Amino acid sequence: MSQIEIIPVTGKKLLKRFILLAERLHKDDPAYIAPLHMEREEALGPKNPFFGHAEVQFWLAVKDGRDVGRISAQIDKLALSLDPAAPGLFGMLAAEDDPEIFTALLKTAQAWLRQRGMTRMQGPFNLNINEETGALVDGFDTPPMLLMPHDRPHVAGQLAALGFAKAKDVYAYLYDMRVELPASVRRLLARQLPPGFTVRQLDMKRIKEEIKNVTSIFNDAWANNWGFVPLTESETDYLAKSLKPLLNPRMTSLVERDGEPVAFMIALPNLNEAINGLDGKILPFGWAKLLWRLKVSGVKTARVPLMGVRRSAAKDMIGSLLPYLMIDMVRREGLKMGYTHIELSWILEDNMPMRRMIESLDAKAYKTYRVFEAAV
Numbered sequence: 001m002s003q004i005e006i007i008p009v010t011g012k013k014l015l016k017r018f019i020l021l022a023e024r025l026h027k028d029d030p031a032y033i034a035p036l037h038m039e040r041e042e043a044l045g046p047k048n049p050f051f052g053h054a055e056v057q058f059w060l061a062v063k064d065g066r067d068v069g070r071i072s073a074q075i076d077k078l079a080l081s082l083d084p085a086a087p088g089l090f091g092m093l094a095a096e097d098d099p100e101i102f103t104a105l106l107k108t109a110q111a112w113l114r115q116r117g118m119t120r121m122q123g124p125f126n127l128n129i130n131e132e133t134g135a136l137v138d139g140f141d142t143p144p145m146l147l148m149p150h151d152r153p154h155v156a157g158q159l160a161a162l163g164f165a166k167a168k169d170v171y172a173y174l175y176d177m178r179v180e181l182p183a184s185v186r187r188l189l190a191r192q193l194p195p196g197f198t199v200r201q202l203d204m205k206r207i208k209e210e211i212k213n214v215t216s217i218f219n220d221a222w223a224n225n226w227g228f229v230p231l232t233e234s235e236t237d238y239l240a241k242s243l244k245p246l247l248n249p250r251m252t253s254l255v256e257r258d259g260e261p262v263a264f265m266i267a268l269p270n271l272n273e274a275i276n277g278l279d280g281k282i283l284p285f286g287w288a289k290l291l292w293r294l295k296v297s298g299v300k301t302a303r304v305p306l307m308g309v310r311r312s313a314a315k316d317m318i319g320s321l322l323p324y325l326m327i328d329m330v331r332r333e334g335l336k337m338g339y340t341h342i343e344l345s346w347i348l349e350d351n352m353p354m355r356r357m358i359e360s361l362d363a364k365a366y367k368t369y370r371v372f373e374a375a376v
Contacts, residue, residue, distance in 0.1 A: 009058035034280035049234040053078040069095030073109040088118035097154040134369025164372035172345035175363035201249040211240040221308030253326035262313040265326035270301040
């Protein structure tokens with residue numbers, strides 16, 4: 001039998017092979033959309049502020065001279081500073097449907113984590129819980145939205161076969177904005193806001209300050225959630241620079257109470273819809289096609305990757321109204337701009353208040369992603 005060689009990824013040439021492998025493995029998958037190569041190179045390199053508080057290693061699996069699989073292992077020092085029992089992470093997992101390849105990749109990641117004192121591993125995370133989370137286990141027939149992963153069905157199956165157990169499922173909900181809001185929601189939205197509350201869009205002239213407000217709310221709102229790791233100030237700055245080209249204030253909502261930001265929602269145009277068919281390349285004509293699709297022909301879908309309500313506001317009666325208020329505000333503006341659907345993702349399987357709220361809008365959980373774990 002041919003031997004599988006596991007090669008640590010060092011340098012730009014190997015990183016390019018690491019990135020391009022996923023495209024080859026998905027070449028006959030009609031739902032797969034190749035990410036932009038330049039975006040992947042930046043996201044998997046030192047410009048990504050995650051590397052400022054994490055140790056990361058990538059590997060390629062090579063068999064008979066061919067790249068047949070890839071994996072990463074990560075140790076998030078920020079997560080460990082908050083919880084010394086936090087697990088090591090793995091991610092970027094893609095390989096041919098061969099148990100030997102998966103075994104070699106996972107054993108390599110496990111050994112690397114074990115050598116650094118980890119006793120458990122969770123994943124896949126590309127690269128942490130604030131980026132792409134989980135392996136797709138349901139919803140293979142539709143393409144992924146912006147900053148969401150996509151996997152072959154065998155990936156989750158191979159992990160389970162190797163003894164990896166389910167740690168948590170997360171859902172992506174698809175909301176048809178063209179459908180009239182249910183009567184119960186319309187009655188709720190008809191209520192007058194208490195004195196001191198105002199609702200507005202993000203101010204693009206103060207985008208850095210606005211993103212810091214958003215990050216502060218996010219870190220407060222989700223602090224007690226499973227797997228939570230706060231966004232750092234450097235990640236906030238990186239977020240502001242990354243989102244600005246896509247961010248349209250009409251697709252945002254920010255709630256203030258007596259001048260203090262207490263809730264926010266940001267929807268971004270589904271870049272994946274615009275880059276579909278570019279095969280990850282922006283040159284020589286990719287820029288023209290991308291700008292045409294984003295600015296002229298338009299995209300019809302969007303995703304809400306960031307949303308939160310401060311715990312102090314969530315405890316009040318107003319807390320149950322704010323998510324509906326923000327969704328409806330973005331919904332109305334989105335319809336004017338030609339959007340038809342928004343993905344609300346991702347949502348923890350046991351976050352029942354949020355799930356009930358989303359499902360009351362007749363949104364459907366159309367994709368399920370699974371985080372696996374195992375001892376190392």
